[in-house]
Amino acid sequence: MKKIATMTLLGALTIPAFAAEFVTIGTGGVTGTYYPTGGAICRLVNKYKKETKIRCSVESTGGSVYNINTIKNGELDFGIAQSDVVYQASNGTGKFDGKQVKKLKSVMAIYPELLTLVTRKDANINGIADVKGKRINLGNPGSGNEATALTLFDASGIKKDDLSFAGALKASEMPDALRDNKIDGYFYMVGHPTANIKDASNSVDVKITPLEGSNIDSLIKKYPYFAKADVPAGMYKGNPDATPTFGVKAVLVTSDDVSEKAVYTVIKAILENFDDFKKLHPAYSNITKKSLLDGLSAPLHEGAKKYFKEAGLL
Numbered sequence: 001m002k003k004i005a006t007m008t009l010l011g012a013l014t015i016p017a018f019a020a021e022f023v024t025i026g027t028g029g030v031t032g033t034y035y036p037t038g039g040a041i042c043r044l045v046n047k048y049k050k051e052t053k054i055r056c057s058v059e060s061t062g063g064s065v066y067n068i069n070t071i072k073n074g075e076l077d078f079g080i081a082q083s084d085v086v087y088q089a090s091n092g093t094g095k096f097d098g099k100q101v102k103k104l105k106s107v108m109a110i111y112p113e114l115l116t117l118v119t120r121k122d123a124n125i126n127g128i129a130d131v132k133g134k135r136i137n138l139g140n141p142g143s144g145n146e147a148t149a150l151t152l153f154d155a156s157g158i159k160k161d162d163l164s165f166a167g168a169l170k171a172s173e174m175p176d177a178l179r180d181n182k183i184d185g186y187f188y189m190v191g192h193p194t195a196n197i198k199d200a201s202n203s204v205d206v207k208i209t210p211l212e213g214s215n216i217d218s219l220i221k222k223y224p225y226f227a228k229a230d231v232p233a234g235m236y237k238g239n240p241d242a243t244p245t246f247g248v249k250a251v252l253v254t255s256d257d258v259s260e261k262a263v264y265t266v267i268k269a270i271l272e273n274f275d276d277f278k279k280l281h282p283a284y285s286n287i288t289k290k291s292l293l294d295g296l297s298a299p300l301h302e303g304a305k306k307y308f309k310e311a312g313l314l
C-alpha cells in the first residue's frame with residue numbers, strides 16, 4: 001500500500017491536505033471475469049474516496065497463483081483467487097507445498113467459477129479422456145486454470161505428456177489460438193458468461209465439453225472446495241444446453257499487512273451498494289450477502305470481520 005501525502009496549494013501557502021491510501025486489486029486477463037470484477041469493486045470503493053481517502057485501482061495479472069504470491073510480497077493489496085488455490089496457499093499444499101502463506105486472509109467469496117474445457121468442434125473431444133493426443137492449453141504459470149487442470153489430470157490418470165502439446169498461453173491469447181487452429185482446446189476456470197469464451201465461440205465452432213464421471217465425483221468428494229455445477233445453457237453460440245462440470249468460488253483475498261480500515265472500506269462499499277454491485281456482471285446473478293461467506297478457505301481479515309459483524313451477517 002502506497003501512502004502519498006497530497007498537498008494543496010493555497011496562494012503562496014502550501015498546506016498538507018490528507019494522506020491518501022492507494023490500494024490495488026490483482027485480477028486476471030482482461031477478457032476474463034476477475035478483471036471486470038476488480039473494476040466493479042473499485043468503482044464502488046472510489047465512490048467514497050473523498051470521505052475515506054482510499055483510492056482503488058485494478059491490475060490485469062496472470063491469475064490466482066500470481067495474485068497470492070504478489071500479495072505475499074506486498075506488491076498487491078488485494079487479489080481475486082480461486083478458493084482451491086486459496087486453500088492450498090493457506091495450508092501449504094498443492095501449488096504451495098511447503099510455502100504456506102500464513103498472512104493470506106479472505107475478504108469475501110464473490111461468485112462461482114467453473115472449470116471449463118472449450119474445444120474446437122472439429123477436434124471431437126467429448127470428455128476428459130479424449131484430451132490424450134490433443135493440443136490443449138492448460139494455462140500460464142501463475143494461473144488458477146493451470147493449477148486446477150493439473151489436479152483434474154491427476155485425478156483422471158492423465159499426464160501432461162499424454163497431450164501432443166501442453167500450452168501455457170495466457171487467458172487473453174487462448175481464443176485466437178483456438179480459432180487459428182494452433183490448439184484443439186483450452187481450460188479456463190472462470191465465471192460465466194465471460195467475454196473470453198464469447199470471443200472464441202463467435203469466431204470458430206466451439207464445444208463446451210462436459211467434465212464428468214466417477215473420477216471427477218471422487219475428486220469433488222475428496223476436496224471440500226470443489227462442487228458440481230453446470231455451465232448454464234445458451235451462454236455461448238452453438239451451445240444451447242447446460243454442460244456439467246465442477247467449480248470453486250472466486251474469492252477476494254488480502255493479507256494481514258493491509259490495514260483494517262482499507263479492508264473495512266472495501267467490503268462496506270460493496271455491501272452497502274449490493275444491488276448495484278449485482279447488476280455489474282451476470283456472473284453475480286445468484287449471489288446473496290450471505291453467500292459472500294460461503295467458500296472461504298483462508299481466515300477472514302479483521303477488517304472484513306468487523307464489517308460483517310456490524311451488518312449482522314456474522
Ligand code: GLU
Nearest residue numbers: 028032033034063064144
Ligand atoms: N480463475 C482464473 C485464474 O485464477 C482467472 C479467471 C478470470 O480471470 O476471470 O487464473
